[in-house]
Amino acid sequence: MDGSQKPRNNEILPGERAELRNPSSSKQRFETLKNWETDKVQRDTLHLKACPVNVCDRAKCNGSVMNPSQMISDPRNESRSPEDIVQLATDFIDQYYESAKRFKSEAHLNRLHEVKQSIKGQGTFTLTEHELIFGAKTAWRNAPRCIGRIQWNKLQVFDCRHITSTAEMFEAICTHLKYATNKGNIRSCITFFPPRNEANGEFRVWNPQLIRYAGYRQLDGSVIGDPVNVEFTQICERLGWVGKGGRFDVLPLLLQANSKDPDMYEVPTNLVLEVDIKHPKFDWLEKMGLKWYAVPAVSNMLIDIGGIQFPACPFNGWFMGTEIGRDLCDTTRYNILEPLAKQMGLHTKNNSSLWKDKAVLELNISILHSFQSNNVTIMDHHAATESFMKHFSNELRLRGGCPGDWVWLVPPVSGSTTPIFHQEIFNYILNPTCYYQPDAWKLHTLKNRDQKVGKTKKIHFKELARFVLLASTMMTKAMAKRVKATIFYATETGKSLTYAKILREIFNHAFDAKIVAMDEYDIWLLEYESLVLVVTSTFGNGDPPENGETFAQALQDMGNGDNESSSKKFDSVNTVAPLQKRVSFHAKNTTANQDNTSEEQGILANVKFSVFGLGSRAYPNFCAFGHAIDTMLGDMKAERLLEIGEGDELSGQEDSFRHWAQNVFSAACDSFCLKEDVNIEIANASLSNTTYHPSNYRFKSVDIAAEENITGDLGKMHKKHLSSCRLIERINLQSAESKRSTILVKLDTNDSPLLDFEPGDHLGIYPCNQPELVDGLISKLEDAPAKDDVIQMETLKRKNTHLENWEADVRLPPCSLRTALTRFLDITTPPTPQILSLLAECAQDENEKTKLKVLSEGSFAYEDWKFQSFPNFLEILEEFPSIKLSSSLLLSQLPFLQCRYYSISSSPNYHPGQIHCTVSVVSYTTKGGSGPVHHGVCSSYLNRIPAGEKISCFIRHASGFRLPKDPSTPCLLIGPGTGIAPFRSFWQQRIYETSSEAKVNGTMALLFGCRHPLHDHLYKKEVEEAKKLGVISHSYTAFSRSPHTPKTYVQHILENEISDFVFDSIHNRNGHFYVCGDVTMAADVNRAFKSVLVKNGMMKEDSDNYIRKMKSDNRYHEDIFGVTLRTSEVTDSVRKHVRKNSIKPL
């Protein structure tokens, strides 16, 4: 057989058939299934994993038996040994870890051990929430009689295993119905009540379905209502229920908890959606007064997940029209076929007139028409069978089989016109399994004997009203227990975390919201989330923040279906969907009634999400990482609740965030049917409420020794493993003629293994604020404790109205006020509008108060003030002298002082035990040159501290910025100004390698740029030395302010002077391209490189793809410092542009 004839997946080629069907081939490990319409033959191997029970036996086929004993779980006949449970549990846990791509992992083996121990000790075990969700979905996937299984992954699970009473069951069922009904856009969901075990007693919903119509037996034996429910109706009546005697009276719920007698609850009418049946043409049909309920919620089945049995687990999907058709037409049900046919004028005496077929068809048309015109989800049997065929084929491909009960799956009308009719299907039972069970009343003896004679616990109107009220008021509380909202964040400078915390505040009004850092999450759990919110910034040049990198890569791999991490580098910019595609996702996701039945099933089909991206429009790839996450989640078919929000740090970031947060909260409440139960206004208020109250804080003196380990404290605060280095020496690299300083900072690592690094890595440094600013600020405080006393701030916690106690504030470790303001808190970044609103409260002067209030609205006034003055905290207190500021406000509200990164400028081999940095000392005057001079926190700290000073730091590994392994691979290094920093480590590394290993030097070209040949030509001598050693093969310098020469930048040289050399090195010789420094420069260099490619014969579009490919192949490397060159020029022009074009948030 040649490659082209190879069977795809489980398909079998014609020539193979005879052999495969031949029973004599004893080694056959699969069975074949033929489709008689298409002649396609497929293999089923999944049945090999089936439970060893068979619906049929050797002598006869039981295929049409309604309730074969093997599908009934009857506690009276069952005695399961611990060994049986262990076997089922092991198989299930294996399935779970296999699906999570963690088969045989340590976690898997530990879990198996834990489960086995638990079964050994207690005869049972508890499923984790994720296992429960997986089990529920798999049980549905395994259900042979269900035609709608293509949706199996899109199932909302309500975990109510914790409840103990029927009142709570009732509450949960109300929630279930509300969520499932969704104003007609029906959603599949399941509610799990406690499993069967001795401790729990038995929980059962006695009703066969949550919503069903009563059947009243009349004296003449006839029935008003639904005959199938006569027995259940009688039980309700015996328990005191008085039905109205109508044809469509919704039965009450009979709920049993802890093996006690059941309690009865009326289903609140507002939770029962019903559809009146009309015909598109026969107006008279409406007068027949037919109707049906919208949510088919089976409530009497038992689900077995790995040996744990759930006898009470109501679940629902939506109707296929013919099901209702049968409910109304079957002779044992409403039996309306004949009256209907008569109305149609058909001759009902003669069957061969096919009057039954005609009448049933028109009724089915009416049902579909009525549901559709009321926007209530329903499927016709053709669409349903076609989607099943798709599912069947998917399952054979993915799983090697799909159990199915042909007798049930073929629709009751027009069977042979549907594709399923022609398909051979095996029926077998897989665990997790749905079982039938005996009617609850047959297993239960009423303890309260009175109930039998009708003096029952009847729900009086008052009591009923109380329960209805309970249903709505407790719903929110109950939902909060059930629906989790997971807020993922990734951040570099802490803002995303701050926003994530605010988001948690608002979401906790209706959900159980928790915050998770992206790098602390196991991505394979994502499919079990219900509601995912993502708040993330973008870093580098469109890249994820460091703590978002693994998440992004894992999400990409998940989307590609890869088990192992792929070698393809994650690239936000290439992952972002074009705007049009994003918008269409959104439109699709919000179209009622189309989504829920959609066949497109991605792994995240059950996850609802929305993303907020933080970024700056000064960068070419604005919010690229947020968009990439948004695209990936959407591609995996998670449901987008709201279009991505974008927050531009140059324009109204906070405002945009608040706007998005309100909208996404409202959308989430809508989606989970909580809107009526949540006070949205109160919830929204939590977005602007600042939680600071001076009386809630106090200081306690602490032993001075508590402040000993500042590096350790910083590490805890920032969740980083920090070390410390000592300053060896500092050298100014600019000449005496220059007014600026760029310093070479040499640090001693004390051989700390935590500070091992490779050329290309960064050093993160936690700096100290300028002492003058700290002292100035302390001198302005109202209630400053002695500035060097070590204190612990305490917060007053109110557990409930009566209980109050003071707890140590977890934000800051015990330290002096001076240390807090020097080491831990950011006192130079202009405060957020929220902090300004607190300051407004503290201002004594009305004018100042008003001005601060205006600024705190975060409008253009705030933006202008912020970007013109860039005021630090001391300057604010000078601008608003009437502010009476307390120390606790600063300590509780100021953001943390963040680390600064430096591209390491030395090779660990060339300078063992040392780390060198090339630091441009930042100082600038505000207000366009007329304001005070500001000094950069970290660069001026490094420029000020004496030799021997300890510096708290850590290594940030930059795996994407590495020298190629093969030294003969050409490298082009482009870095103007301090952008030269990492390249010094490169050439030092090559010098070391050349001397120690006698390696051949390849092409290493350095393209540097600076202002003036006599001022800031950094490392000129070192570069000349490296050239002499043959390590640097070429060097070029662009001077931008050299007298009598035109202004030249690195990109000009690239494009105009060395274009052929670049093309040859990079394209012909597969070289690596490196750019380091300012983001605008990097974008300009990128453009120049494209033009080099085009000049050398490449089409423009191809040049884009070429660079994209270079990036994913790790041949185009960028090390971006941010907006460092012409900072105020760039930010001012972007802000002007944003305003002019009114780029509105959202």
Ligand SMILES: Cc1cc2nc3c(=O)[nH]c(=O)nc-3n(C[C@H](O)[C@H](O)[C@H](O)COP(=O)(O)OP(=O)(O)OC[C@H]3O[C@@H](n4cnc5c(N)ncnc54)[C@H](O)[C@@H]3O)c2cc1C
């Ligand atoms: C991955 C990476 C690597 C880096 N490597 C290096 C390196 O090797 N060498 C190096 O010197 N730097 C490097 N940086 C930059 C470095 O991290 C710091 O941003 C820089 O040293 C300034 O920090 P600072 O604390 O001194 O200044 P800050 O106190 O942080 O002040 C800088 C801020 O002041 C404002 N500002 C600056 N200039 C102006 C102006 N003219 N007008 C108005 N506002 C202005 C801007 O908001 C700016 O963000 C790197 C950055 C990154 C992200």
Ligand SMILES: NC(=O)c1ccc[n+]([C@@H]2O[C@H](COP(=O)([O-])OP(=O)(O)OC[C@H]3O[C@@H](n4cnc5c(N)ncnc54)[C@H](OP(=O)(O)O)[C@@H]3O)[C@@H](O)[C@H]2O)c1
């Ligand atoms: N986070 C920060 O804000 C931060 C961080 C580090 C440094 N800085 C600031 O950056 C400046 C010093 O940095 P530096 O020594 O690295 O660089 P620099 O000396 O200011 O600039 C290096 C060279 O790059 C040129 N240049 C400017 N814009 C360019 C562009 N778009 N493309 C290519 N080249 C361009 C400059 O030309 P021109 O003659 O046109 O300037 C100069 O020749 C200082 O002002 C420092 O305060 C700020």
Ligand SMILES: Cc1cc2nc3c(=O)[nH]c(=O)nc-3n(C[C@H](O)[C@H](O)[C@H](O)COP(=O)(O)O)c2cc1C
């Ligand atoms: C070095 C650096 C690179 C950045 N790169 C981008 C970028 O490519 N795109 C973007 O939209 N924003 C970029 N930003 C802006 C940040 O995303 C923005 O400051 C954000 O508010 C930071 O949020 P965080 O504190 O949660 O990290 C960059 C900022 C820095 C300092």
